[in-house]
Amino acid sequence: MDDPKTVWAALASPRYLISSWPWRVYGYLLSSVPAGALALGVLIGAAGIGALLSPIFIGIIMMMAFPLIGAGIGWFERWRAGLMLVDGIKSPHAKLPLGLTFRERYKFRRREQASMRALGYSVVYAVFVWPFSALFGGLGVAVLLITLATPFLAETDDVVMWSWKINSISEGLLFTVLFGPLFFAVSSYLLGVIAGAEVELAKAMLGPRQNELQRNLAEIRRSRLDLVDAFETERARIERHLHDGVQQRLVGLTMTLGLAELDLPEGEGRRLVVKAHSEAEAALADLRAAVRGIHPRVLVDHGIEAAVREVADRMPLPVVLSLSVPRLPPPIEAAAYFVVSEALSNVAKHAQATTCEVTGWIDRDQLVINVRDDGIGGATLGGGTGLTGLVTRLDALGGTLDVDSPPGGPTRLRMECPCRLGD
Amino acid sequence: MPTRRLSIVLAEDSLLLREGLASILDRAGHDVRDTVGDADTLLAVVRKEPPDLVITDVRMPPGHSDEGLRAAAAIRDELPAIGILVLSQYVADAYLSSLLETTTGGIGYLLKDRVGHVTEFLESLDRVADGGTVVDPEVVRQLLARRRNDGPLAALTPRELEVLALMAEGRVNASIAEQLVVSEAAVRKHVGNIFAKLDLDDGRDRRVSAVLTYLRG
Numbered sequence: 001m002d003d004p005k006t007v008w009a010a011l012a013s014p015r016y017l018i019s020s021w022p023w024r025v026y027g028y029l030l031s032s033v034p035a036g037a038l039a040l041g042v043l044i045g046a047a048g049i050g051a052l053l054s055p056i057f058i059g060i061i062m063m064m065a066f067p068l069i070g071a072g073i074g075w076f077e078r079w080r081a082g083l084m085l086v087d088g089i090k091s092p093h094a095k096l097p098l099g100l101t102f103r104e105r106y107k108f109r110r111r112e113q114a115s116m117r118a119l120g121y122s123v124v125y126a127v128f129v130w131p132f133s134a135l136f137g138g139l140g141v142a143v144l145l146i147t148l149a150t151p152f153l154a155e156t157d158d159v160v161m162w163s164w165k166i167n168s169i170s171e172g173l174l175f176t177v178l179f180g181p182l183f184f185a186v187s188s189y190l191l192g193v194i195a196g197a198e199v200e201l202a203k204a205m206l207g208p209r210q211n212e213l214q215r216n217l218a219e220i221r222r223s224r225l226d227l228v229d230a231f232e233t234e235r236a237r238i239e240r241h242l243h244d245g246v247q248q249r250l251v252g253l254t255m256t257l258g259l260a261e262l263d264l265p266e267g268e269g270r271r272l273v274v275k276a277h278s279e280a281e282a283a284l285a286d287l288r289a290a291v292r293g294i295h296p297r298v299l300v301d302h303g304i305e306a307a308v309r310e311v312a313d314r315m316p317l318p319v320v321l322s323l324s325v326p327r328l329p330p331p332i333e334a335a336a337y338f339v340v341s342e343a344l345s346n347v348a349k350h351a352q353a354t355t356c357e358v359t360g361w362i363d364r365d366q367l368v369i370n371v372r373d374d375g376i377g378g379a380t381l382g383g384g385t386g387l388t389g390l391v392t393r394l395d396a397l398g399g400t401l402d403v404d405s406p407p408g409g410p411t412r413l414r415m416e417c418p419c420r421l422g423d
Numbered sequence: 424m425p426t427r428r429l430s431i432v433l434a435e436d437s438l439l440l441r442e443g444l445a446s447i448l449d450r451a452g453h454d455v456r457d458t459v460g461d462a463d464t465l466l467a468v469v470r471k472e473p474p475d476l477v478i479t480d481v482r483m484p485p486g487h488s489d490e491g492l493r494a495a496a497a498i499r500d501e502l503p504a505i506g507i508l509v510l511s512q513y514v515a516d517a518y519l520s521s522l523l524e525t526t527t528g529g530i531g532y533l534l535k536d537r538v539g540h541v542t543e544f545l546e547s548l549d550r551v552a553d554g555g556t557v558v559d560p561e562v563v564r565q566l567l568a569r570r571r572n573d574g575p576l577a578a579l580t581p582r583e584l585e586v587l588a589l590m591a592e593g594r595v596n597a598s599i600a601e602q603l604v605v606s607e608a609a610v611r612k613h614v615g616n617i618f619a620k621l622d623l624d625d626g627r628d629r630r631v632s633a634v635l636t637y638l639r640g
Binding site for chain 1: 437439440443444446447450482487488489512513518535536538539540541542544565
């Protein structure tokens with residue numbers, strides 16, 4: 001059974017009383033008392049200072065700082081709400097843009113609607129909510145404590161409960177055992193409802209609104225796109241470096257060795273040069289393969305279709321290609337290429353397939369690519385294949401990757417990706 | 424050693440390779456008339472005074488994509504008599520296809536590593552200058568790997584395809600016979616069958632036409 005995520009779900013559960021929830025409720029209500037008192041003090045103090053200094057410039061600044069005080073209290077209250085809401089309350093505040101001065105950051109936060117809401121909550125909380133918490137929380141705790149303490153109280157004095165006069169330890173113990181659980185149950189349920197109502201208020205006022213949620217999502221999307229972009233740029237840089245530097249030098253070396261072969265007479269020296277030459281060529285071939293894996297030039301020059309054709313040509317089994325895809329933004333082309341290339345190499349390695357088919361087309365604004373084989377199936381995305389990283393990459397572009405591979409096959413891999421960036 | 428002294432324009436942006444190539448060509452007795460580092464200069468130099476042969480890199484400034492190929496296509500267009508040898512760092516046949524679209528021979532596409540095999544490289548050079556077609560064995564292998572189920576090549580037997588692949592590398596019958604360990608007469612017979620099956624018109628060098636048909640797939 002899943003643990004309840006909110007106090008309402010917990011109250012509905014038959015195991016409420018033996019779970020940690022009643023203690024969370026007491027914790028929330030009791031911590032509300034010092035926190036609320038402190039918030040009230042801060043607000044009154046700030047208002048007082050503001051009023052005193054208002055003729056002077058600094059008083060106005062003080063007044064303007066109120067939303068920030070609200071945001072601060074809001075931050076603390078979101079943290080405290082973690083007691084009652086397992087998932088907590090997400091921050092409604094926007095991420096600060098980079099490179100702002102302290103003043104600009106101050107202004108940014110102050111003008112946010114979320115800060116004003118937090119201030120509103122702070123006032124309601126400081127004035128109305130926490131005394132309520134104190135009253136009920138205090139009452140509940142007092143009754144429980146007295147019930148628990150009855151045996152000790154009865155020793156020194158008579159305790160009168162309705163018509164029952166308790167005046168010995170054993171009677172006190174009896175009372176505790178009889179009524180302790182009952183009082184605990186009553187106060188736990190009652191206070192649970194009150195604490196639940198309070199935390200709902202906090203959530204409503206301190207949580208993000210719909211548009212703020214969407215904005216946060218857009219922010220995440222953008223920062224992931226930036227990452228993919230940076231990744232792509234770096235790949236291109238490495239490819240360029242290898243191609244213009246290392247590869248050229250190796251080619252130069254093979255040329256020199258080739259010339260040396262011509263000049264040297266038959267013998268051990270020449271044999272060694274010939275050996276060095278073939279080793280340099282092997283290194284070049286390795287390097288070419290590595291560069292292709294990093295960022296195939298043909299993808300940049302001729303697009304996805306030509307690049308996939310190259311991959312298909314190196315496959316040990318026949319691959320039927322039918323791609324009709326125009327040139328797309330580089331990150332999308334790269335993601336699609338690496339998906340197909342990884343999928344095909346998985347087919348070659350694991351599928352025991354005899355044929356494989358790659359189809360791709362544009363469906364409205366969506367690039368769709370299917371890779372199908374007639375192999376043994378049983379492929380999964382999480383199964384340690386290189387596809388897992390590509391899922392993250394596609395995700396950043398707003399795309400998806402599905403694998404349908406029942407045991408016994410066939411395996412079908414479907415990639416979809418929006419063709420335009422930044423929408 | 425080369426059959427004749429060729430005047431050559433060399434286009435390669437890497438100083439290291441340019442020097443290396445030039446020294447190989449020099450030693451073989453060819454006349455390296457100009458060495459240039461970008462496609463525009465290449466076109467200007469060739470237009471001014473056409474050489475026998477142009478050797479060009481695929482990737483050159485300013486864009487570092489396929490400027491060399493485009494320059495080659497332009498030269499082929501304006502001055503079809505000039506032999507063109509393209510040197511590439513990649514096996515990719517996407518580059519080759521665009522080169523073959525308009526051509527009827529006098530063309531070569533080699534990986535840069537091949538230059539190190541100096542004697543073979545110089546032979547390829549001669550063949551291209553004579554209007555032949557030379558394609559890097561590595562690229563041919565990749566083309567061969569592609570399964571063709573239609574087109575004119577479907578009629579050929581695997582052995583005939585093999586012979587054709589070796590022809591594409593620029594080999595003569597004797598060399599093909601040696602490679603396949605058969606008699607030269609057998610190779611001649613295969614070549615004859617290939618010509619017949621591909622139904623090549625006799626207007627031009629059938630060997631070149633067959634190779635081009637093969638490469639265009």
